[in-house]
Amino acid sequence: MPPDDGKPARGAPGNGGNWGAGDLGEVYFEFRPVGNYMRVNAIHAATGFETFVLGPLTANRSDLQMLALRKLKTSLASRT
Numbered sequence: 001m002p003p004d005d006g007k008p009a010r011g012a013p014g015n016g017g018n019w020g021a022g023d024l025g026e027v028y029f030e031f032r033p034v035g036n037y038m039r040v041n042a043i044h045a046a047t048g049f050e051t052f053v054l055g056p057l058t059a060n061r062s063d064l065q066m067l068a069l070r071k072l073k074t075s076l077a078s079r080t
Contacts, residue, residue, distance in 0.1 A: 029065050033057060036044065042068035044076060051075050 014023035031038060032058045038059065048051045055064045 024073065024076070027069060029068065031061065031064075038064060040064045040068040042072040044072060047076075049076060049079075 001067040024033075024044060024046075025048075030041040030043070031074055032041075034054070035080060036057055036064045037054045038057050038061070039052055039054055040061075042065075043050045049072070053064060053071055055067070059079060
């Protein structure tokens with residue numbers, strides 16, 4: 001489960017690390033509660049490109065993180 005200390009979680013470079021970053025390299029995640037929702041930002045370290053998803057506060061944090069990562073991968077792929 002991602003850390004709950006207010007700091008972004010990091011995916012390791014290369015092989016995907018703990019969070020499935022794959023060939024993206026380092027990806028940072030930020031979790032911020034917004035009302036009854038959790039906002040999860042996924043930031044690609046090499047480019048600074050960022051996406052976010054919203055989910056219920058009761059959702060599993062790792063599920064929200066994987067959703068944000070998939071959205072980041074899709075967004076980066078469509079930019080090329």
